[in-house]
Amino acid sequence: MPARKISDSTVRRLSHYLRILEVLEADGRTTVSSDDLAERGGMTPAQVRKDLSHFGSFGKRGLGYPVPVLRGRIADILGLGREWSVCLVGAGRLGAALYQYDGFRRQGFRFVAVFDNDPAKIGRRWGAVTIDDVADVARVAREREVEIGIVVTPAEGAQEAADRLAEAGVEAILNFAPRKLSVPPEVALRDVNLVIELEGLSFAVTHRGKILASR
Amino acid sequence: MPARKISDSTVRRLSHYLRILEVLEADGRTTVSSDDLAERGGMTPAQVRKDLSHFGSFGKRGLGYPVPVLRGRIADILGLGREWSVCLVGAGRLGAALYQYDGFRRQGFRFVAVFDNDPAKIGRRWGAVTIDDVADVARVAREREVEIGIVVTPAEGAQEAADRLAEAGVEAILNFAPRKLSVPPEVALRDVNLVIELEGLSFAVTHRGKILASR
Numbered sequence: 001m002p003a004r005k006i007s008d009s010t011v012r013r014l015s016h017y018l019r020i021l022e023v024l025e026a027d028g029r030t031t032v033s034s035d036d037l038a039e040r041g042g043m044t045p046a047q048v049r050k051d052l053s054h055f056g057s058f059g060k061r062g063l064g065y066p067v068p069v070l071r072g073r074i075a076d077i078l079g080l081g082r083e084w085s086v087c088l089v090g091a092g093r094l095g096a097a098l099y100q101y102d103g104f105r106r107q108g109f110r111f112v113a114v115f116d117n118d119p120a121k122i123g124r125r126w127g128a129v130t131i132d133d134v135a136d137v138a139r140v141a142r143e144r145e146v147e148i149g150i151v152v153t154p155a156e157g158a159q160e161a162a163d164r165l166a167e168a169g170v171e172a173i174l175n176f177a178p179r180k181l182s183v184p185p186e187v188a189l190r191d192v193n194l195v196i197e198l199e200g201l202s203f204a205v206t207h208r209g210k211i212l213a214s215r
Numbered sequence: 216m217p218a219r220k221i222s223d224s225t226v227r228r229l230s231h232y233l234r235i236l237e238v239l240e241a242d243g244r245t246t247v248s249s250d251d252l253a254e255r256g257g258m259t260p261a262q263v264r265k266d267l268s269h270f271g272s273f274g275k276r277g278l279g280y281p282v283p284v285l286r287g288r289i290a291d292i293l294g295l296g297r298e299w300s301v302c303l304v305g306a307g308r309l310g311a312a313l314y315q316y317d318g319f320r321r322q323g324f325r326f327v328a329v330f331d332n333d334p335a336k337i338g339r340r341w342g343a344v345t346i347d348d349v350a351d352v353a354r355v356a357r358e359r360e361v362e363i364g365i366v367v368t369p370a371e372g373a374q375e376a377a378d379r380l381a382e383a384g385v386e387a388i389l390n391f392a393p394r395k396l397s398v399p400p401e402v403a404l405r406d407v408n409l410v411i412e413l414e415g416l417s418f419a420v421t422h423r424g425k426i427l428a429s430r
Contacts (some may be wrong), residue, residue, distance in 0.1 A: 012411055016395070079422075086413075109417075194319070203292070
């Protein structure tokens, strides 16, 4: 599996294929054609065949891909054939929604720690997890062998949270705080900025008339 | 303002500059250099100067950019000099977190309607808004002149929600449901898929050792 040749956009498409294959498998489908995968995923059949050619040949030409096998292969490639220990820094409303998000649980992402700086929240239980003081991130995350940290703090506390997660040996950070974080090169980082997504839409709507008019 | 020449990644950087400028303005700063903006944003100074050159010249060479003027210009370009009427389809936990998300409110995104298909939720009040039946999306969204719809349904209901929003004349959709939506060309669409973000990280962590080893 030539992982270093796989671009970020290919990885995103693999996740999309996985979603589609999970639905097909739940429906009892045993094979799927590249045309069908393409149509369900909004890609071209050529793109699908190219993406999946990375993973060796499947079955016989003209019969399509075997759904459970392909689903399993893609899940393995994405690192999903196991559980991941995840912590959440920031126990606000968005943090609570992420903590309870079924989609994470289903793919094996398991919350083992939650942190906040609000004395009223520290010590409270969220299901099986007790909220810890954000000052203890480095120690607690190391003890519980956290692999992925999700930062949902306000902009102010985010860099410090990232520093402590890196100190604890966390390997990847998903950042929802509205600022850029700097992390050591060995820590993988992704940003999700909800306001930026909405601003992209307000930009598109605002300029649509002009864009169309100037064509 | 040559909007049609501005790429999606430039629009995202404009949102980043806006975040930084808001912080600087709140701190009482009157000017900022491209070097300072670049460092705070994690970009190169050349990139900053190139992005901001689209918007005409600001002040005198060597004095930096005037913070409040630049903040206002970027906000205008992003379509933020006004309020946006937003509706939410899906009143689950993630929907509730988005509904109460301060970041949206601060930039003028105002929720005027919320929809769900759960009879136990329909009729309940969320602040000033009463939850409506998802079957009424097309009518209610049109009546309240919704401009942006946020879809936070499970995968199953998402396409129908998008169809009804488009029918109501909604101009843009932010989709959190884990499936691709098809919308008419006049509707702007962005996807936020939280599981895909985490899977990108599990992929990166899983293959990191091999990637490093093969260098």
